[in-house]
Amino acid sequence: MATIDADEGDADRLQYKFNGDGDLHFRDKGHASRIISGILDSGESTSFQDLVRETLTEISLKSDNTEEDFDRDTTSYHHATVLDIFREFRRTGRHCDVTLCVGERAIPCHRAVLAAGSPYFKLLLLGGFAESCQERVRLEEVSAESVERIVCYVYSGCLTVSRGTAEELLHSSTMFQLPAVTEACCRFFLHNLDPENCFDIQALAESYYCSELAKDVRGYVMNNFPAISNTERFELLTCGELVDILTSKTCHWSKETLLESVLNWVKSSKDERLGDLPVLLSKLDLRLIKETYLENVLRRERVLTESEESAKIVAAAKTAIEDLKPKEGDTEVIVQVGGLSGSEKVQNTPGVYGNATDKITEVDCLDPATMRWASLTHLPGHLKYFTHNVTASDADVYVLATSEDEQVTEAWRYMTQSNVWARLPGPRHHHRGSVAMATLERRIYVIGDRLKAGADVTTNEVYSPSANQWEAVPHVHVGVFKITMVTCGGKLYLLGYSGDDGIVRVQTYSPGDESWEVFWVPDYHAMKRQFQTMSCGSLIYLMPISRAYKMYALDTHYRSWVQVHNPKQSHLQCGWTTLGGRIWLTGGREFHFYHNPHIECYDPDEQTWTIMGAQTSGIRRGHVCVHVSSCDWIAERLSRSPSGARPAPAGDWGWMDELLAAQWSQYGLQSSMEFGLPLDIDSE
Template sequence: MASRPRDSFTFRDSELPMHLLSQLNGLRQSRVLTDVLLCSEEQEFPCHRPVLVSSSPYFRAMFCNNFLESSQARVNLQGISSSVLSGIVDYVYTGCITITMESVLPVMQAASMLHYVGLFEACSQFLQEQLSPENCLSMIRLSEILHCESLREHAKELAVRSFSDVAASEDFCELSLPELMSYLEDDRLCAEEEQVFETLLAWIHHDPFSRRGAIHDLFKRVRLRFIHPTYLFQFIANDPLVQSSTLCTEIIDSVRRLMLSVSSKCSRELKPLWTTPRRYTCRETLVVVGGRKNNEQTSREALLYDERTQRWQWLAKLPLRLYKAAYVCIHSILYVLGGLSLCMASGDSSVSATVYTLSLKTNQWRTAEPMLQQRYAHQSVSYLHFIFVLGGIGVDKKITPSLERYNSMFNLWESMAPMPTAVLHPAVAANDQKIYVFGGEDELQNPVRLIQVYHISRNLWCRLETRTVKNVCAPAAVIEDKIYIIGGYTRRMIAYDTKANKFVKCENLKERRMHHSATVINNKLYITGGRVLNAHDTIEDSDCFECYDPKTDVWTSKGSLPYKLFDHGSLPLVCVTNRPNPP
């Protein structure tokens, strides 16, 4: 059966526009029907007014209004060289132009003047491709002269992302005070706060007589809360420029008083400076370190999890194998404390008080001030500028109730009041000037149904018996004002609400788990490894990697560790990255 004929048909010739443009260009080159000469540097370029009017608001205004040029056969274009005008006329008739580093600026200026927006942005894109840390500041100045927002944004983004290299460039010290302030205030700035301070010093020292008065305004842009106390009080506080400013010394004294008071509450004057959040480029990254690997031997491995690629990266190995050490992070530094030091050659072991530290900046292990007491199977937790180490087994092979703390402000370990009841493998967490010790087991390996609370500012313990607590070898982690106790020879997870003083039931783990590790990143709970009791009550090592969202009360699998692991550390380590934020 024949198909019914169409009532209408729309034909669109995709080749016609280019064909017309090609024909018009041929007419121009042959000077056929051209009705105006564009002139520059005694050179003339024949054109068709309708083509120019159609291509540019500038020419539309010139030729379609009562301007003198509308009736002239020759139009002089001041400020545009003949070579640039030749290229632009070719662009109008062909849609093509070659941009080079030699021609880009005059072409861009001419495109701006003649209102060729597409050509202007093409020049901007070409300059963006030439951006580097060495030239981005000069490109920003150029973009402001040309009023090119796209170039300015990309150059500024590179400047904050590559701040270390930019700060070393010749252009940096020529920045004005408002320009420098805008960088120091930028949340995208890729730099540690120590470097921010050193950079503002270098800027002032470039012209000390006219700039030293700016030290206070610049100093307030340094986020002091995220600077290591040793650097703050030994280097910054003693800097002559800082000491010359009464306002700067008052800020440092306020920080010192805040730290000595062991309080998270600061004065009204200090609060705007102290509560400023970390920059976007400072991100918490999950690090897994030490532990027992594949049930074979104590591991020296340290791994970093990249959330973007969902892959594990190997960091520098621990200097030696440590059995049941403690792990904690403070001031963007990973600490490995004590443990049982194993000699593979002789098979001997010794209880250690050594402290090893790792910074992602150097990826090198160093030794720090040792603990006062040798111990292993102990717990550690950080709070403000302190590290607390409690319990564990000493050289006498007995469970110790002792507590000691490291004061990073003075690089000093000091003994504190011991726990009322010595316990092994409790769940430990710090929140609101208190350390909470949940459960654990006694010397006879019996579960202890206790909550022991240490008041940091008063150096005082109290204890509370409760039937709810029955955890052994379970980690604890804090999200807002809730302390989550995860597993411990059970699938159960409970959250202790420190404000309401009550326990809240949470979604169970998928398996009965112990000897695992837990940490919090971006208000989500991550657990790694451990040992599990299967359906046949057999203990197996695990390589699990799971995430819990307290908002939805849901567990999600994140894949697996590179190997099975337990009795390890799992920590959030802050690092500076120049990669843009995820969408």
Template sequence: MTPNGYLIFDDETFLDSTVAKMNALRKSGQFCDVRLQVCGHELMAHRAVLACCSPYLFEIFNSDIETHGVSHIAFEDLNPEAVEVLLNYAYTAQLKAERELVKDVYSAAKRFKMERVKQICGDYLLSKVDSQNAISFRNFANSMNDGRLLAKVDAYIQDHLLDISEQEDFLKLPRLKLEVILEDNLTLPSNGKLYSKVLNWVQRSLWENGDQLERLMEEVQTLYYSPDHKLVDGGLVIDGHSEVFGGEDDHLQFVQKKPVRESTQRQLSCSSSGSLSPSNQAANVQKPTTRRDWKYIASEKTTNSNYLCLAVLDGVLSVIFLHGRNSPQTSPMATPCLMKSLSFEAQPEELEEHPLSPMHYARSGLGTAALNGRLIAAGGYNREECLRTVECYNPSEDCWTFMAPMRTPRARFQMAVLMGQLYVIGGSNGHSDELSSGEMYDPHTDEWVQVPELRTNRCNAGVCSLNNKLYVVGGSDPCGQKGLKNCDVFDPVAKTWSNCASLNIRRHQAAVCELDGFMYAIGGAESWNCLNTVERYNPDNNTWTLVAPMNVARRGAAVAKLTNPQNSLFADVCLYAGKLFVVGGFDGSHALRCVEVYDPARNDWRMLGSMISSRSNAGVAMLGETIYVVGGFDGNEFLSTVEVYNPKTDEWNDCTKTPSPLSE
């Protein structure tokens, strides 16, 4: 038909044919102008196609519109297979993923702001919810902050709580065990009102009495339901009663609740006495307190006196077992007051374990160093952005304070101390190519100043001080596809860069450290293949020599050295003097927990106790005789947490012990 003289022809095969051809071009890498680097895998695509499907990528491309050539975007926390599914969808409009991959596709779609895909994946997951997986699905929905998904999973749990309570996931949840004493003429309210009162009691215990949720769960808590319909701490002594709580499987005796302690909430930022710089007086920034979820989900009355509930307590998905029973023969007729323990003051001082204070920001690919007895953590990735912020950890007070921020946001770099000052060199700012810039921090002025730029842009390079000079070792080429052999040295007096001997093997994301006048380049990757090889640099003859390889190939590991301790209390610590510790990293498939130690006298590596958390691209520093590891990426989340290594026990710990407050 040619109405009005126009030729009109609808080619029904054109669109399908063109889409198929474009997808084939993508898979063969032809005409591609964007490279996605996802956990060691490289995926090529066309900028225009991705910009049409992903508002997130559109924003990135639009902010970098002047970029010529191939754009590079890195994702450390997405599944490459899931991203490939989204790319196929972008080119073919067909979403096809195996059941086990749907959660990862959902996560990637959330990152890319592909709401339609997110909804389709969510609906698919909801169709697969059953008694066996309901808890894990709820945990996933909560981690994705998807209110629609959470509401539907919670509705399913309400209808199937007893079946779900028999599953392994349910049995592993934290448990709060309560015994409620009742007057003879009183009965507990209906389930909804009852657990509203329970949640209020837990909140009061945490916020007013200074209790911790974990401590409340350590033993059965005795409560009293007063005639004025309040649920309060029970001060009644239970004599001669040794009942089983909540069913045959718990085998727990009821105990009297300990006297209430004064609130001992610790400050997230502490005073700056003895701090690194004058401005720390003003940088005493407190971490904002956030009220996490308190939510009743579902409950069942299992017998006449036993109740079962699933609830969210201060953000923790928890099981509440509640047993109601009549009071002893004599009971107060009003809300009881707790009796003081007359002998409590005579008790020896107890030590309580508290989690080590986390950084204010989660960070991966950060720079760390020890300076003046403090641990410095700078920059790094925090989800989509690179950071400028710098934090300082005081181990004696277990607190983090802010220092002056860097001039440039950067991640994938290393930091070194040279002549009492901090240096950061190269890295990536998350948007453009690798950086050639460097900065120096002066603790006396609390300022960062520019240092002369590298002659080439460098990311994922090792940085180390040796003989009053700064060395930059290896790194990624401008395209980010392979490691470099190049090594440069900076003279802080002349403020000039020069070449030194090249590595024997190309490496990026290598761990670099000085020990006994030598410099070591440990592991890393040649392209994306992880290395276990190690090289040692001798500044006297300007040569690199291969030494014994590690037991585990790894890139993105952290390294620290333990020097000869002065008057060490532990002989075990002396055994590690003059050795290198290599911590975590990525083996090409998983973030690692394992740790190795290198003995240069024996030229061998041996495995040590593994960390609590898997960590790639974490930071490490030696403070005194203790190794501190901070941040990194565990394969699912960017971390802000801290853990320490005890050479005496060959164990890692994420807690510190402090005297417990005594009730007066």
């Protein structure tokens, strides 16, 4: 952040360091040169300027007679030495020509040094006012302690900002026009923000026109709103201040979370605030609340319907929620989320493709009945370079976004029926990287970190939309890696390895169980351990790394592997989901290459795979597919899209031939042009 205009090189000149207590030590390495130059360039010659020149000459002569580090900035070093000498002069009162009087304290100083360090003092002491001729100058509206600290800063370029001094230093730096000190204070406040003090710091920033600090604090409030809404300071907000938060364009929290904050605020002083409830409810789009959650709140919070006006708003919301619900007979669509792009050019060289990748933020959908594609939305912008773990429940898409660099985990819900993103309360634990994530009985289960699951119960949790909160899940019995989790037969199935014995550990969990059940099955192939699973019926299918390996499925009834037909092409890191009793997969990698645009469908009854078409844009790998109910706006958007491609002769895939040919050539392999489409099982 910055509250002042930064010069080039400020990052090297201004040094900030926080200690373990949260105090900020600030140093301006260019401060001494500015002070000395300011004294020497201040206009007509004075005796003090002569003193500065004489001191500089003496220091320079001494330097010439000693071994100096010639890589050092000699001028800056000399200026710093001179300022050190004048700081000692001030301590002993030598050459001091003005005394600052603050309360009962007298602070002797050098008029020229103060004027060179502060525009305020320059105008006051050298600007022709009465104080220009006075030996004693009285300062008002500022404490003696803060003036002493400011004077010490002017003579040193160093300052320590602590909890006990920050507010007074901000006031003093603003009064004496010291933007570097103001910046240090703003950094201190930003570093020490917490849910209890954020509103007070925001008010302080606004009163001193620290616009960047005020903006950063507002961002902190929006980012940490659930925790802030449970503080005593939150209860002191006015109705208008709460409305400003609820209606802010940067407030993306779910309506469940916002409703909880409104109810907490009203109940903290119910007699005085009950009349404000209808106003606050009218600012919330209650139709975006989960129906089961609203039912639970109405059962325990009678305050919602105590007034006739509030009861009408709630009743209208219940009707709107019912209208938004998917209707029986609605078609279902496949939604693609996240992943990496797979058709980028390396170094902008025409015809040369490689693995220079970028994250995809677009969320699009496919109607399997018409093979039409439509773009729905994009992931929230700041989540682009997070790891995206995805599942779906009802018509909502849930995304758990993790960032190891920022040590952040965020939970989001995309409501397809209303085309709205909402941020959910954060999980109990910071999850790192990819995790196992699945939906069971309309609850969102999250297991493990970095594709590992162990005895640490904090990494096992579940989000309940009907309660809008996270709860702990019993820890797994066996620590496993390369984990994957699916729902099958009303249970969670967690698969993974625990060693090099080639045995797959399978652990199952049903809601309400106190522990996981464990069983194991021999490894189903000898290959790189990389799981992608999808359940259909009683089978859990595992995607092979390429067509060179056979595809297997775990029969959950008999707890044994069964061989199934491979897809026609390699789809490592594909997205896949079950829809209409069939498995649909999109994209992924064609083994050696970084993209495969094709869509395949598996019919378990016929035990056959069929290439149904291709991704028309945003070719992906490493993404997730889920299925949700369509609705009017999605159907309308799909209707405007061109019909998707059905299985076609190789000649109709010329662009794919060209792309693959470039890649095969890059790898020094035989050209794929001889094959048309990439080889499939039927042509072997």
